[in-house]
Amino acid sequence: MLKDIPKYIKYRIDRMLNKGLFYQLLLLVFAIIILLLIVSIFIIVFFNYPPKDAFWDSLMQFIDTGNISSVDGSIGIVLTFLMVTFIGVCGWGSLIAMINKALQDRINNLSKGNAFIMEKNHAIILGYGEEALTIVEEFIMAKVKTIIILSEHNVDIIRKRISFIKGSKQTNIIIREGSASRIENIKLLNIAKSSSISIINNDDTESLNILLALKKIVEEEELDKKINICVLVHEEDTIEIIKSIEEKNFVIHVIYKYEILYKLIAQSIIYTGLSNVYEDLFSNDGNVFYIETDHDFNDCKFEDAALKYLERGMILLGITKEDRSQLLIPNYDYLLKKENRLVILSRNNNDDNIKEYPDIKPSIVKYKNNILLICEENRYDEIIKEISEYMENHNTSMISYNSIKSQKNKYKFMREKLKEENTTKIVLISEDNVTDVKSINILLIIRQIIRKENLNIAILSLLNSIQKRNLIYSDDVRDFIVSGKLIGMLMAQASISSNILYIFYGLLSKNGKDIIMSPYSDYFNESKSFKDVYLYLLRKKVIIIGVKRYNDVIINPNNDCMLDNKDEIIIITNYVLEEENEELIF
Structure with a gap:
């Protein structure tokens, strides 16, 4: 039984140390008092030190x-107080270490997310992926x-990457480490007062x-506020599941990543340079819807409002x-109503002037593209299934990355392939980091062929990695790279104004709604101002x-x-307007 006493004391001390700073300080103060009492008794018994001064002087x-320099007495008292001074230094060091820890x-x-967020109108990003930095x-x-x-990724790594974003130091960015699917972690983010929630x-x-x-939090807290959530999905089957949990006050805006990217690729196949238009429209740094x-x-007439x-x-x-609604x-003579919601394209801060070039006719391709x-x-x-609605009048041939990789002379193989097929458009598709490397290698070879052979071929590349996209980005509108960056831009737009998302969906759909490029000469014979x-x-x-x-x-x-x-000219056309009793049908 007596042998277990030291073990029990050690166990109780360990328990107190694990309870936090307050209990650690209590234990330290208790140990100091015991030590000083022992020293006081020691100098009283062995050196006849005055009892009333023993504890105070110690x-x-x-x-x-x-104070050691002012000690008067025998060598024994000096050595004892010197030992107390040394222990005091160690004690103060322990105190500082405890507070620091x-x-x-x-x-x-x-x-790691163990404190409640007291902000309001804040934007929340749950999870982390290639698109997160673009959204930020x-x-x-x-x-x-x-x-x-809030994500399970290392906070320091995310913070370092965000530090390279222009304007990040002027924005209050809070990064939490933890599971984004744990209810306890999400509750700390104060979602009731947030302006948007993005899930990546x-x-x-x-x-x-x-x-x-x-949804569980919304139900438990009985939030009356409508929660708008934007979520990025990679599989089409997920959309149906998500829609099944949507409710009136729990609205989910789904962005199917590859559907949008494939549509961008498909539309850009028809109109070279159209991808740059979408990049401008998706970005908050460009023109804004x-x-x-x-x-x-x-x-007021629609035409008069448009002029203003x-x-x-x-x-x-x-x-x-x-x-x-789309x-x-x-x-042009439709009379606007107060309840009409007007969709505006607002110019950015730059004054965009059109550069002057020699009298070169636009090269609009009227024949079938060989893709x-x-x-x-x-x-x-x-x-092919995703882009088929745009490919009705075009010839499409396919070659795999492995087929190109197996060739000893890839430059010669690709050059002959392009000439043999009389290729007018090249589309490279990559959906993971491994394929990104293959795609970039082939893209660099194709660029060299086009440059040396002076070929008029447009290239459209879909890369998974935003970082790799930035490394090989080209300013040439005929050589455009699509990546998760565009998805990040669209998610940010949807989070700020969810209605804009469905306008973009309408523009990306072929059925009745298109952004197209058309020769100016199809409409006019003489020069006119943009306003006219x-x-x-x-x-x-x-x-x-x-x-x-x-x-x-x-x-x-x-x-x-x-x-x-x-x-x-870049135009929005082919919209269908139904009329009933001279009122717009939405």
Whole structure:
């Protein structure tokens, strides 16, 4: 029994040390008092030290190391107080170490998400992927004051990558480490006062777990506020599952990554340079879509309202009435109503002037394109299925990465392949980091062939990695690389204004809604200003949003910019307007 006493004392001490700083300090103070009492009794018994001064003098020696110089007495007392002074130094060091460790633990706990967020109107990002940094960058451009990221990735690595984003130091960015699907972690983010929630994961199952956790919190806290959530999915089957858990106050905006990327690729195959248009429209740094609900154009003609917006450097695109409704272009003489929601394209801070080039006619391809699709062999059927609605009048041939890799002289093989097929467009598809490497190697070879052989071939590349995309990015509109960066831009736009997402979906759909490029000469024989072109096309229920001149694509140029036969105009057309009792049907 007596043998177990030391073990029990040690166990109790260990338990107190594990309880935190307060109990550690109590234990340290208790140990100091016991030590000073022992020293006091020792000097009283052996050196006849005055009892009333023994404890006080021992305490002074413990607290202040300089007091040793004022000690009077025998050598034994001096040595005893010297020992007390040394122990005091160790005691103060232990105290500082305890406080420092407690602060470090607190900081670590905060970084791992163990503190409640007291912000409001903050943007929340749950999970981490290639698109997360793009979303943060777009939020910063959109002047979002507070951004919160919760993921299982290392906080220091994320913080370092974010530090390279322009404007990150002026934005309050809180990074938490922890599972984004744990209800306890999400509750600390104060979702009731958040402005948006974006969910990004490479695994759709994890995204579903996060959505279920969010829904559970909404039900438990009985939140009246409508929670708008934007989630990125990688598999089409996931969309149906997500829609089954959506409710009135729990609205989920789904972005199917590869559907959008494939549509961008497909539309860009038809119109070289169109991909640059979407990159400008998706970015908060470019021209920005917004929906104006508080306007004073009641009983005003659509044409008159459009003219007033043009004078302010904005383009009136059309009307949308309800959430998730698509854009409609009414007749030019349609009388606007107060309840109409006006869709506006607002110019960025730059004054975009169209550069002057020699009198070169635009090279609009009127014949069938011969498209060479380079991808993994097992993905060919699925990719063709996604882009088939755009490929009706084009010839498509396919070659796999492994087929090219097996060739000893890849340059010669690709050169002969391009000439043999009379290729006019090349599409490279990569959906993972391993295939990215193969795609980049082949892209560099193709660029060299086009440059040396002086071939007029457009290249469209889909890469998984945003970082790799940035390494080989080209300013040439005929050589465009699509990556998760565009998806990140779209997610940021959808998080800031969810209604804009469905306008983009409409523009990316072929059925009745298209952004296309058309020769200026198809509409006009003489030079006209952008303003005059806009008003003329408006009467044909066509909206011009920009101009392509040679390799320059300008969205929403100045009103007095002159257009002529060397240009291609970027227009929104083919919208269907139903009429019933002279009212718009939405």
